[in-house]
Amino acid sequence: MTRAARRGVRRATRLALLGALAGTTLATLAAPGPSAAAPDRDSTDALYLVTLDGPGTSGAGASGETRMRAEQDRLxxxxxxxAPVYRWTTxxxxxxxxLTRSQADRLAADPRVALVERNTVRRLAAGAPAPAAARTSRRTTGGRGVVVGLVDSGIDPEGPLFAAVPRLGRPAVGFDGACEGGEAAPECTGKLVGARWYVAGFGADAVRSAAHLSALDDDGHGTQMAAIAAGNAGVDARVRDVRLGRYSGAAPQARLAVYKACWTAPDPRADGCAAADLVAAVDQAVRDGVDVLNLSVDGPSHIDTVELALLGAAEADxxxxxxxxxxxxAAHPSPWVTTVGGTLGERPRGTVDLPGGPGLHGAMVSGRRSPVAPLVLGARAGTRDARPGDARRCLPGSLDAAAVAGRIVVCDRGGVGRVDKSEAVALAGGVGMVLANVRRGSTDADFHRVPTVHLDRPAAASLERWLARHPGARVALRPAGVARTPARVAGWSGAGDPATGVVKPDLVAPAVGVLGAVPPRSDGARWDFVTGTSAATAAVSGAAAVLRSRHDWTAVQTRSALATTAAPVRRTSVQRAGAGLLRPAAAGRPGLVHSLDPARYRAWWQDRRTRLNTPSAVLRRGERSTTRTVTNVGRRTFYFSSTVRGFSRRHAWVTPAALRLAPGETGTYTVHATGRGSDDGHVVWRGAGGTTTRVPVLLR
Known part of the structure; x- marks a missing residue:
């Protein structure tokens, strides 16, 4: 069955009245619920998320929507x-x-109920400190006819990156989304085919006063994720004097549907995405008919209501x-989600050229060098009324133009944003800035108002000692290219727990200093860098859209192709990197894929002893083998031979060692292991046609 036909069946299923509600009770199998963290029993109402036993209309054997609503009313x-704040049926x-706590407890005890959780707010998966890298893409095609749904902070679709352009090609078949109204609501463009918003869980009275009650992006994160996943091709990326090249998203011909469920609050520490809004957004995205669903949002390491909504999405292909x-x-520990970790990457560098001394290297993204100019410490260039600490850190309004004009200023990190410091230097007439770390920390390449080099603490200390010996010396700041290092997983990237019986993350992708579009800044800039596993997730979503546009693969097969074609990450465990580093081009020729009926996912949630044909494996204590089935998705009959890599403490092998498979033919292999202790590695299948399929394996 083709992807278009599957989407038609999926839509018909959503609207049909099907069989009786599945009867197996899931409440006792739920992960730790909110009751452990709930307040003392009283009469105060709080918002609770209640999931009934059995799937929504996207799953096999579901009740019809009318029967679901009637059962919800009875409960x-x-x-x-x-009256409920939200209803979910898809x-x-x-x-x-x-509900009061007492009411919630009574519902949790009802055999018709699978899970009751108190509404919580979680964070977007961005913002980990790390240096930036000005990466652009030359991709011009990919994703035609596919809709990528993003549950995030909305979108600002102004500009060429999200415009309807002829190269988008055919529209998506079977998508039923819409662009909803609201305050300055974004309009559908042909590229943007859906824009909805959900705030009841977060609370409209809890959002920042400047936030828009619409799908318009107030944070910038959603716009960046949309750009990374599916921004149009060939868009000129420029910030003031810095030309970053031609930009393209991972799937530039894909359409976008955004579901705003993440909000800004008066206190930035309260920003986030309410679970109730996330579930409502996922439910609607599935009902609308998206092909790929991106959720760049943190979460718990157990299966909760949001994860069950994602299960329904997986059941809908x-x-x-x-x-x-x-x-x-690692958040999102379920086998029906492609969970993405993040790697460190290349870093744009700059140099502080000292006459007669060694150059000092730091982070810099700038298209031009500074003039040769005198160097002055911010602490010695303050206004008469400025506190010394403010001038040292170059806080806005603290610098004296008479002492700064025509000079390069050394500003200590801290107090205000990094870019705010270069703005203060520029307003005082400075021609460059050296941003100095005063303690251990990252060095970051930002879009500054004046040429800027960000030095780490040792380099900054060397500069200060040098300046003390050479007062009034003239220096220059210049770009020094890009520092490239082998990919390695970021220390903050979520690692999996083998006790779950599932390998997580599934794979990793670049997550440091990824370029994307943002709503207009105060200085007019429309581009910025983002760091975090959110950026890596958007790149994988775009890669998934490309695969769905070029192959009649199911969602399960697409997930398998993405993971098993990943590249090795040296000296990194499976728990940190999963299958390895995303290779979008290789994912189109995986050789072998692991398939399964999505209904098996729900069976696994009901009973963790259920075996799943995942493109990864965990052998629990006492288990000596596990079996997988693969399908040749190539166009010719090939031999596939296996090798085992990476195991250092236990012996592992595969039977049979080779498979001969015709196009569309399936074969079975078994992974065996002996010995004791924990270990990990990969089973690698090499096809005679040049394909490589890597399957991560954890031995507990």
Whole structure:
């Protein structure tokens, strides 16, 4: 069945009245729920997420929507609950409703209920500190006819990156989204084919006063993710004097549907995405008919309501891609999600040229060098009224133009944003800035108002000692190219837990200083860097869209191709890197893919002993083998031979060692292991046609 036909069946299924509600009770199998963190029992209402037993209309054997709503009403009536804030019937069968703790406990004990959780707010998976890298893409095609759904902070679609252009090609078949109204609501453009927003879980009265109650992006994160995943090709990227080249998203011909569920608050520490809004957004995205769903949002390391909504998306043949998170522990631990970790990458460099002395190297993104000019410490260039500490850190308004004009200023890090410091230097007439770390920390290449080199603490200390010996010396700041290092997983990228029985993350992708479009800044800039597993996730979502446009693969097969064609990450465990580093071009020729019926995912959630034909494997304590089935998705009959790589403490091997498969033919292999202790490695299948399929394996 073709992808278009599957989408038609999927839509018909959503609207049909199907069989009876599945009967197996899941409540006792749910991960730790919100009750452990709930307040003391009282009469205060809080918003709870209630999931009923059985799938939404996207899953096999679901009840019809009318029956679901009737059952939801009976449950709410049974505990005297008020009207729900949200109802969900597509990705899952459930609702969000204000309840007392007592009412929530009574619903949790009902055999018709699978899970009850208190509404929580989680963070976008961006913002981990790290240096930037000015990467652009030459890709001009990919993603035609596919809709990428992004659950995020909305979008600002102004500009050529999200315009309807002729090269987009055929429209998506079967997509039923819309651009909703609201305050300055974005309009559908042909490139942007859907824009909806959800705020009831976060609370409209809790958003920042300048935020828009519409799908318009107030944060910038959603616009960046949309650009990385599916921004148009050939767009000139420029910030003031810095020309960054021609920009393209990973799937430039894909359409975009955005679902705003992440909001800014008066206190930035309260920014985030309410679980109720996330579930509502996922439910609607599945109902609309997206092909790929991107969720660059953090989450717990257990299966919760959001994860169950993503299960419904997977049951609807949607490729679900989510961020592993930036706190060291992998979010989205379920086998139906492609969970993406992040790697460090190349870094743009700059040099402080000292006459008669060694050059000092730091981070710099600039298209021009500074003039040769006197160097002055910010601490010695303050206004008469400025506190010494403010001038030392170049806070806005603290610098004396008479002392700064025509000079390069050394500014200590801290107090205000890095770019705010170069703005202060520029307003005082300075021609360059050296940003100096005062303690250990990252060095970051930002879009500054004047040429800037960011030095780490040792280099900054050397500069200060040199300046003390050479007062009034003239220096220059110049770009020094890009520092390229082998890919390695970022220390903050979420790592998996083998105890779950699932390899996470599935793969990793560049996550440091990734370029993307943003809503207009105060200085007019429309581009910025983003760091975090959110950026890596958007790149993988774009790669998934390209595969879906070029192959009649199911979502499960697409996920397999993305992971098993990843490149090795040296000296990195499977728990940190999964299958390895994303290779979009190789993913189009995976040789072999691992397939399964998405209904098996729900069976696995009901009973963790259920075996899944995933493109990875975990052998638990006492297990000596595990079996997988693969399909040749190439066009010719080939031999595929296996090798085992990476295991250092235990012996592992594969039977049979080779497979001969015709196009579309399946074969079975078994991974065996002996010995004791934990270990990890990969089973590598090489096809006679030049393909490589890498399957990560964890031995517990």
């Amino acid at each position: 709410m009536t049974s505990v005297g609950a008020p 990705a899952l069968n459930g609702f969000a409703v204000p 949607v490729v679900v891609v989510a961020a592993a998170g930036n706190d060291g522990s």
